[in-house]
Amino acid sequence: MSERDGAAEGANRDGSAEDDDRADRLANTPGKGITPEAADVEPAGPEEFGLVQAWWGGGKGKTTAALGLGMRAVGHGYRVHLLQFMKGGTASVEAVRGEYNAIAALPGFSYETTGHFGWHGFLDGSDDDEHAARAEAALARTRELVDAAGAADLDAPLPLEGDPEDGVHLLLLDEALYAANRDLIDPDDLVDLVENKPDRLELVLTGGHESPDYLLDSADLVTEVRKVKHPFDEGQRARKGAEY
Amino acid sequence: MSERDGAAEGANRDGSAEDDDRADRLANTPGKGITPEAADVEPAGPEEFGLVQAWWGGGKGKTTAALGLGMRAVGHGYRVHLLQFMKGGTASVEAVRGEYNAIAALPGFSYETTGHFGWHGFLDGSDDDEHAARAEAALARTRELVDAAGAADLDAPLPLEGDPEDGVHLLLLDEALYAANRDLIDPDDLVDLVENKPDRLELVLTGGHESPDYLLDSADLVTEVRKVKHPFDEGQRARKGAEY
Numbered sequence: 001m002s003e004r005d006g007a008a009e010g011a012n013r014d015g016s017a018e019d020d021d022r023a024d025r026l027a028n029t030p031g032k033g034i035t036p037e038a039a040d041v042e043p044a045g046p047e048e049f050g051l052v053q054a055w056w057g058g059g060k061g062k063t064t065a066a067l068g069l070g071m072r073a074v075g076h077g078y079r080v081h082l083l084q085f086m087k088g089g090t091a092s093v094e095a096v097r098g099e100y101n102a103i104a105a106l107p108g109f110s111y112e113t114t115g116h117f118g119w120h121g122f123l124d125g126s127d128d129d130e131h132a133a134r135a136e137a138a139l140a141r142t143r144e145l146v147d148a149a150g151a152a153d154l155d156a157p158l159p160l161e162g163d164p165e166d167g168v169h170l171l172l173l174d175e176a177l178y179a180a181n182r183d184l185i186d187p188d189d190l191v192d193l194v195e196n197k198p199d200r201l202e203l204v205l206t207g208g209h210e211s212p213d214y215l216l217d218s219a220d221l222v223t224e225v226r227k228v229k230h231p232f233d234e235g236q237r238a239r240k241g242a243e244y
Numbered sequence: 245m246s247e248r249d250g251a252a253e254g255a256n257r258d259g260s261a262e263d264d265d266r267a268d269r270l271a272n273t274p275g276k277g278i279t280p281e282a283a284d285v286e287p288a289g290p291e292e293f294g295l296v297q298a299w300w301g302g303g304k305g306k307t308t309a310a311l312g313l314g315m316r317a318v319g320h321g322y323r324v325h326l327l328q329f330m331k332g333g334t335a336s337v338e339a340v341r342g343e344y345n346a347i348a349a350l351p352g353f354s355y356e357t358t359g360h361f362g363w364h365g366f367l368d369g370s371d372d373d374e375h376a377a378r379a380e381a382a383l384a385r386t387r388e389l390v391d392a393a394g395a396a397d398l399d400a401p402l403p404l405e406g407d408p409e410d411g412v413h414l415l416l417l418d419e420a421l422y423a424a425n426r427d428l429i430d431p432d433d434l435v436d437l438v439e440n441k442p443d444r445l446e447l448v449l450t451g452g453h454e455s456p457d458y459l460l461d462s463a464d465l466v467t468e469v470r471k472v473k474h475p476f477d478e479g480q481r482a483r484k485g486a487e488y
Contacts, residue, residue, distance in 0.1 A: 035356045036341075038348030046293055048483040051475060059467040060297075065305040067312030068343075069486070075342030075349075076485045097280075098319030104282030105319075112279045131251065145374075170485075202486065211472070220480075222472035223303040228455070230465040231295060236464075237291040241317045241414075242446065 016075040041107050043157035044077030049202040057225035062206040066172045074108040078169040079158040085175040086115030097244045108160035114138040135184035154200035170202045178207030189212040194218045285351050286399035288321030293446040301469035304449040310416045318352040322413040323402040328357030329382040329419040341488045352404035358382040379428035398444035414446045422451030433460040438462045
């Protein structure tokens with residue numbers, strides 16, 4: 001008896017026919033895993049959304065985690081929107097960012113940005129006024145989307161191809177914390193947003209290398225993405241398909 | 245004219261007409277962002293893949309980041325496979341995990357698991373032999389997939405709907421580090437895997453609350469996902485659409 005046979009036995013806990021099928025497939029593919037049967041995504045309303053999540057830190061994975069969160073949620077049929085306050089790493093949007101095409105391929109996932117491509121001028125400060133205007137625009141746009149979510153029934157399914165102005169279940173505010181760190185927007189405005197959001201709207205904020213202390217009371221889940229080792233330190237540039 | 249019209253153009257630094265248009269449109273849509281035009285995903289080969297990335301830590305975001313990485317890569321047309329060594333959070337696979345359906349909706353992204361659903365027996369240790377057998381099977385399967393990648397031309401596009409046995413550009417080994425932490429597999433086997441992978445295969449390992457010190461020399465990018473504040477600490481269970 002191989003180790004796979006053992007794996008086939010406790011594969012499930014409820015003894016249904018589907019479970020037996022799955023167990024058989026597993027037993028018959030020694031050394032191989034199993035692939036669950038995918039279902040088409042049907043519109044659904046989340047039962048347990050409504051928290052505020054924040055990711056910050058010097059490591060890689062903040063925007064990446066936001067993408068993964070969005071992916072998981074749209075896989076359940078929820079409506080997700082990603083709004084990027086600012087964005088570095090490449091000089092232009094066209095066809096360089098894998099996330100755009102992947103978002104477009106996922107039903108219920110939409111995207112927009114107000115920010116620059118590239119963190120132009122951040123080293124010498126020359127473009128801060130323009131960055132601030134764009135970050136303020138993102139904040140205004142966020143308020144609009146939060147209000148729209150408040151007017152929608154977030155317990156119910158929403159049209160997967162609908163406008164974000166019709167409400168979303170999960171709103172991802174990428175680099176919002178970085179914009180606050182940079183004083184491009186007022187952290188108090190983010191706190192106000194978080195504390196006055198609709199109860200059932202799940203809100204995710206990412207960005208920045210400094211702890212968003214101002215959010216620690218009102219956020220439910222805060223994660224630091226800490227750099228242990230990063231090839232950027234050895235001169236590696238951002239790579240297509242990995243960092244954008 | 246809606247902000248969506250602005251999406252057709254793009255912000256660039258090269259002074260093209262499209263850049264001016266986009267800037268104008270942005271200026272004319274205060275408080276609103278733009279949406280870049282999505283392209284259909286066409287098969288492509290990555291130019292810069294070949295690193296080893298690792299995520300570990302007590303915070304939320306390790307599997308989530310792996311999903312986001314996969315999403316970004318398939319958006320560029322690369323072939324991605326996610327192999328889960330083990331998985332907790334729910335008692336069965338059927339229809340509960342948003343990531344499965346979302347992966348299935350993304351061209352070029354495939355998935356399999358060898359693990360349990362639920363970390364059964366981990367508190368009292370009763371199921372460790374079975375967990376070890378499954379984790380060993382995942383390791384054997386990983387070697388098979390790494391060998392397949394070595395036999396493929398990873399500079400070239402791969403069929404998006406092809407079997408992972410035909411090679412992939414990016415292999416995500418979810419919870420592999422947790423399996424090593426738990427002594428279900430030998431960390432030396434992971435080191436051997438990482439050090440002998442094909443040069444152009446990008447390898448990502450996640451999992452565990454302890455630093456994978458054995459990997460620090462051979463991995464290129466290591467990130468700790470550190471819990472600052474988590475609702476689990478206050479009794480919140482894993483939520484559909486957020487944690488699975």
